[in-house]
Amino acid sequence: MEDVFATLQRRNPGEDEFHQAAHEVLESVAPVIERHPEYARARLLERICEPERQILFRVPWVDDDGEVQVNRGFRVEFNSALGPYKGGLRFDGELQLGTLKFLGFEQIFKNALTGLGIGGGKGGADFSPKDRSDGEIMRFCQAFMTELHRHIGARTDVPAGDMGVGEREIGYLFGQYQRITNRSEPGVLTGKGLGWGGAQLRTEATGYGCAYFVEEMLQARDTSLDGRTVVVSGAGNVALHAIAKVTDLGGLVVACSDSHGVVHDPEGIDLDLVRELKGEDGDGLSAYPDRRRDARYEEDGSIWAIECDVALPCATQNELDEDDARRLVDQGVIAVAEGANMPCTPEAVDVFQEADVPFGPGKAANAGGVAVSALEMQQNAARDRWTFERTDERLVEIMREIHGLCRDTAEEYDRPGDYVSGANIAGFRRVADTMLALGVV
Ligand SMILES: NC(=O)C1=CN([C@@H]2O[C@H](COP(=O)(O)OP(=O)(O)OC[C@H]3O[C@@H](n4cnc5c(N)ncnc54)[C@H](O)[C@@H]3O)[C@@H](O)[C@H]2O)C=CC1
Ligand SMILES: O=C(O)CCC(=O)C(=O)O
Numbered sequence: 029m030e031d032v033f034a035t036l037q038r039r040n041p042g043e044d045e046f047h048q049a050a051h052e053v054l055e056s057v058a059p060v061i062e063r064h065p066e067y068a069r070a071r072l073l074e075r076i077c078e079p080e081r082q083i084l085f086r087v088p089w090v091d092d093d094g095e096v097q098v099n100r101g102f103r104v105e106f107n108s109a110l111g112p113y114k115g116g117l118r119f120d121g122e123l124q125l126g127t128l129k130f131l132g133f134e135q136i137f138k139n140a141l142t143g144l145g146i147g148g149g150k151g152g153a154d155f156s157p158k159d160r161s162d163g164e165i166m167r168f169c170q171a172f173m174t175e176l177h178r179h180i181g182a183r184t185d186v187p188a189g190d191m192g193v194g195e196r197e198i199g200y201l202f203g204q205y206q207r208i209t210n211r212s213e214p215g216v217l218t219g220k221g222l223g224w225g226g227a228q229l230r231t232e233a234t235g236y237g238c239a240y241f242v243e244e245m246l247q248a249r250d251t252s253l254d255g256r257t258v259v260v261s262g263a264g265n266v267a268l269h270a271i272a273k274v275t276d277l278g279g280l281v282v283a284c285s286d287s288h289g290v291v292h293d294p295e296g297i298d299l300d301l302v303r304e305l306k307g308e309d310g311d312g313l314s315a316y317p318d319r320r321r322d323a324r325y326e327e328d329g330s331i332w333a334i335e336c337d338v339a340l341p342c343a344t345q346n347e348l349d350e351d352d353a354r355r356l357v358d359q360g361v362i363a364v365a366e367g368a369n370m371p372c373t374p375e376a377v378d379v380f381q382e383a384d385v386p387f388g389p390g391k392a393a394n395a396g397g398v399a400v401s402a403l404e405m406q407q408n409a410a411r412d413r414w415t416f417e418r419t420d421e422r423l424v425e426i427m428r429e430i431h432g433l434c435r436d437t438a439e440e441y442d443r444p445g446d447y448v449s450g451a452n453i454a455g456f457r458r459v460a461d462t463m464l465a466l467g468v469v
Contacts, residue, residue, distance in 0.1 A: 029054050029055070029058045029061070029073075032054060032073045032074055032077065033047075033050065033051055033054050035074070036050055036077050040126070040129065042126065043124075043125070043126025043129055043130075044126065045126055045127050045129075045130035045345060045346075045370070046126045046127075046129040046130040046133060048130065048346075048370065048373075048374060049130040049133050049134050049370060050077055050130075050133060051374070052374060052377075052448065052452065053133070053137065053452045053456065054073065054077075056448060056449045056452035056453055056456075057073070057452060057453055057456045059441050059453075060441070060453055060456065060457065060460075061073070066464065067460055067464070070463070070464055070468070072460045072463055072464070075463065076107065076136065076456075076459065076460070076463070077133070079104050079105060079106045079107075079129065079132065080105050080106060080107060080108060080113075081104075081105040082102070082103075082104050082105070082125070082129075083101075083102065083103045083104075083105070083151075083179055084100065084101070084102055084125070085100070085101045085102075085175040085176075086098060086099075086100065086101070086175075087099040087100065087101045087153055087155070087168065087171045087172050087175070088171060089164075089167045089168050089170075089171040090167060091160075091164050092161050092163060092164055097168075099153050099154055099155045099168070099172075100153060100154050101151070101152075101153045101172050101175060101176065102123070102125060102128050102151050102152055102153065103149065103150075103151035103176060103179055103180075103185070103187070104125075104128045104129055104131075104132040104149055104150050104151060105132075105149045105179070105185055106129075106132040106133060106135065106136055106147070106148045106149050106150070107136040107147050107148045107149075107459060108147035109147060109459050109462040109463045109466060110139065110140055110145055110146060110147050110458065110459060110462055111139075111144075111145040111146040111147050112146065112147055112181075112182070112183055112184055112185055112186050113147045113148065113149030113184070113185040113186070114135070114139055114146035114147060114148065114149060114185075114186050114188075114398060114401065114402070115131065115132060115135040115139075115148055115149045115150040115151070115187070115188070115190075115398070116131075116150060116151075116152075116187065116188045116189050116190030116193065116219075117150075117151045117152045117153075117187045117188070117189065117190055117193045117197075117201075118131070118150070118151075118152035118153075118190040118191045118192055118193065119152055119153050119155045119156065119157050119191070119192035119193050119197070120152065120154070120155075120156060120191060120192055121154060121155065121156030121158075122154065123152050123153065123154045124154075127345070128150045128151060128152060129150075130345070130369075130370065131150040131190070131369055132148055132149050132150035133148070134148075134369055134370065134390065134391050135148035135149060135150055135398070136148030136455070136459060137391050137451065137452060137455025137456060137459070138390070138391035138392070138394070138395045138398060138455065139395075139398055139402075140454075140455040140456075140458040140459050141391065141392060141395055141430050141433065141434070141451060141454060141455045141458075142395050142398060142399040142402060142426060142430065143426075143429065143458075144399060144402035144403075144406075144426075145402070146186075146398065146401075146402050146405075149185055149187075150190070151176070151187055152190065152192075152193070153168075153172055155168055155172075156192070157192050157197070162196075165196070165197065165200065166200045169197050169200035169201045169204065170200060170203075170204040172201065173200075173201045173204035173205050173208070174204065174208065176201075177204070177205050177208055177209055180205075180216055180217075181213070181216055182213055182215030182216050182405070182408070182409070186215065186216060186217065186218060186401070186405060187201075187217055187218075188217065188218040188219040188397075188398070188401050189219040189265075191264065191344070193219075194219070194265065195219060195220070195221050195226070195231070198217055198218075198219045198220055198221075199220070199221060199224070201217060202214075202216070202217050202220060202224070205217070214408040215405050215408035215409055218230065218401035218404040218405060219231075219401065219404075220404070225404075225408055226404065227400060227401075227403055227404035227407055227413075227414065227419060228413075228414060228415060228416040228419045229400050229416055229419040229420055229423060230397070230400045230401060230404055231265065231269070232269040232272070232273075233269075233396045233397045233399065233400035233401075233423055234265065234266045234269065234270075234367065234394050234396050234397030235265070235266045235267065235268065235269025235270035235271070235272065235273060235342065235367060235396075236269055236270075236272075236273040236396060236420070236423060237393070237394065237395060237396015237397065237399065237400075237423055237426075237427050238266065238270045238273075238340060238342065238365055238366075238367040238388075238393050238394055238396065239253070239270055239273035239274045239276075239277060239340075240273070240396065240423065240424055240427040240428070241365055241388050241392060241393040241396075241427050241430070241431055242274075242338060242340065242363055242365040242388060242393065243277055244427065244428055244431035244432075245363050245365065245386045245388055245431065245447070246338075246362070246363055246386075248386070248431075248435065249362075249386065251362070252277070252278070253274055253277040253278055253279040253338065254277065254278030254279070255278060255279075255280075256278075256279045256280070256337040256338050256362075257279070257280050257282055257335070257336045257337050257338070258274050258279045258280065258281045258282070258336055258337065258338045258339075258340065259281070259282060259283045259284075259331055259332070259334050259336040259338075259339050259340070260274070260281055260283070260284050260297075260340045260342050260367070261284065261285045261331045261332075261340070261341045261342055261343040261347060261348075261368075261371070262284065262285060262286070262341075262342040262343030262344070262367070262368065263284050263285065263286045263302055263306050263313060264286075264342075264343070266342040266367045266368060266394065266397070267284055267340075267342035267343065267367065268299060268302065268303065270340050270342050270367050271284060271297055271299055271302075272299060274338075274340070275296070275299075279338065280296050281296060281297045282294055282296065282297065282334065282336065283297070283331050283334045283336075284297050284302060284313075284331075285313070285329075285331045285343065286306070286312075286313050286343075287343075288312065288313065288314065288327060288328070289313060289314060289325055289326055289327040289328060289329055290313075290325070290326050290329040290330070290331045290334075291313050291316045291317075291323060291324070291325050292323065292324045292325075292326070292334050293316070293320055293322065293323035293324075294322055294323075295320070295322055295323075298316075298319075298320060301316060301319055301320065302316070313325060314327065330352065332348055332352035332353075332355055332356055333355060335359045335360075336356070336359070336361060337360070337361065337362050337363070338361065338362065338363045338364070338365075339356055339361055339363075339364045340364070340365055340366075340367050341364075341366055341367065341368055341371035341372060342367030342368050342371070343368055343371065344368055344371060345368065345369060345370045345371060346370065346371065346372075346373050347368070347371045348371050348372045348373065348376050349373045349375065349376055350373060350375035350376050350378075350379055352376060353372070353375070353376035353377075353379035353380055354379055356380075356385075357379060357380065357383040357385060361385055362385065362386075363385065363386045363387075363388075364380055364385060364386075364387050364388070365387070365388030365393040366388060366389055366390035366393050366394060367390070367393065367394050368390060368394065369390045369394065370390055371390070372387075377389075377448060381446065381448070384445070386445060386447065387447060387448065388447050389447060389448045389451050389452075391451050391452075391455060392430050392431070392434050392447060392450075392451040395426075395427070395430055396423050396426065396427055399423065399426045399427075400419060400423060403419060403422060430451075433450070433454045434447045434450030434451045434454060435447070435450060436450070437449075437450040437451075437453050437454040437457075438450030438453075441453055
C-alpha cells in the first residue's frame with residue numbers, strides 16, 4: 029500500500045488534493061487487499077489510481093471588450109469499468125489539474141455506491157464566471173464545447189454541473205454540442221432544464237440527498253433531525269437544497285456562508301432572503317442582517333464556531349480543519365455529513381471518528397446528485413419523464429441503500445460505525461470486481 033502511494037506521489041507531483049483523496053481510499057482498502065490477494069496480483073490499486081485518459085485543451089474566446097482570452101479546459105476520464113465516465117464540470121479561475129484528479133478519483137467510488145452503472149470522471153476550466161456578462165459566459169461555454177464535444181457522448185462520457193456550472197451553463201454547452209455535431213442527443217449532458225431533457229429533482233438532489241443521508245445516520249442511533257440545530261456551510265446549489273430539506277425534516281438551520289463571510293440567524297435561515305441576496309442583482313450575504321433583526325453577519329468568520337447538533341459542510345474542499353472539528357465536538361455535535369467533496373481535512377475526520385461522532389463522507393453523503401443524473405440519463409434513453417414525487421421517492425431509496433451498504437461493509441471489516449471505510453471499501457469492491465472480470469484493459 030505504501031509503495032502504491034509513494035509511486036502515486038512521485039508520478040503526480042504537487043497534486044496535494046489528489047494525494048489526500050487517494051491516501052484515504054488506499055488506507056481504507058488495505059484490509060480488502062489482505063483478504064483478496066488476487067486484487068494485488070492484478071495491480072488493481074495501481075490501475076485505479078491512474079486515470080484512463082486526461083484531456084487538456086486550449087479555450088480561446090473573445091470578451092465583451094473585444095479582447096482575446098485564453099483559458100485551459102480539462103476532462104479527466106478516470107474509470108469506465110462500471111459505465112460511461114460521469115461527473116461534473118467546474119469553472120473556477122484557480123482550477124488546477126490536481127483538483128480535478130481528486131474529484132474524478134472520488135467520483136469513481138461515489139458513482140459505484142449508487143449502483144446505477146456509471147464510471148467516474150470530472151472536468152472544467154480555469155475560467156471564473158464571476159463578474160462575466162451573460163454573453164461572455166455563453167461564448168466561453170461555446171468555445172469550451174467546441175473541443176469537448178469530441179470526447180463525450182451518452183455512452184462515452186456524460187458531464188454535468190459542479191461549482192460555477194449550473195443550468196444556464198449546461199444550456200449553452202448543450203446548444204453548442206447540438207450545433208456542431210448535428211446530433212440531438214440529450215443524454216450527453218445532465219443537469220439540463222426541464223423543458224429540454226432535464227430531470228425533475230436534479231437541481232435539488234445533492235442537498236436533499238445529503239439531508240436524507242444524515243437522517244439515516246441519526247436514525248441508526250435512534251434519533252433524527254427533528255428539533256436539531258444545524259449549520260450548513262456554503263450558499264450555492266448544494267447548501268441551499270440541504271437547508272430546505274433539513275428544514276422539511278424538522279431541523280432548524282441557523283447558519284450558512286459564502287467565500288466572504290458567515291450569516292448566523294438563531295431564528296432559522298430565511299432561504300428566500302438568501303436566494304435574493306445571492307441572486308444576480310442581490311447585495312450579497314452581508315446585507316442579510318438589514319432584513320432580519322436577530323441575525324449577524326461576520327466577514328471572514330468561521331461557521332464552525334457556531335454551536336450546533338449537526339454540521340453539513342456544503343461549500344468546498346478542506347473547508348473544515350482539525351481545530352474546527354475539535355470545536356464542534358467540544359460543543360456537542362452529534363453528526364457530520366459532507367455535502368461538498370472532501371470538505372473535511374483528514375485530521376478533522378480523525379477527530380470526529382475518535383469522538384464517536386457519526387461522520388458521512390462526501391462520496392456517500394453527496395451521491396444523491398450524481399444518482400439523479402443517472403436517472404436523467406435513464407429517462408433520456410427511454411424518452412420518458414418522471415414526476416418530482418417519483419424521483420424523490422427513488423432518491424430516498426438510493427440514499428437509504430447507500431447508507432445501509434456503507435454501514436454493513438464497515439461491520440464486515442470490523443469497523444462498525446466507520447462510514448469512511450464502509451464507503452471506500454464498498455465502492456472499491458464494485459469497481460475492482462468488475463475490472464477483474466474485464467481482464468487487463
Ligand atoms: N452540484 C452538485 O450536484 C454537486 C456538488 N458537489 C460538491 O458540493 C460543493 C458545492 O457545490 P455547488 O453547491 O454545486 O457549487 P456552487 O457553485 O453552486 O456553490 C458553491 C458555494 O460555496 C461557496 N464557497 C466557496 N468557497 C467557500 C469557502 N471557502 N467558504 C464558504 N463558502 C464557500 C460559494 O460562495 C458558493 O455559495 C462542491 O464541493 C461540489 O464539488 C458534490 C456533489 C454534487
Ligand atoms: O451529476 C453529475 O454527473 C455530477 C455530480 C458531481 O459532480 C459530483 O457528484 O461531485
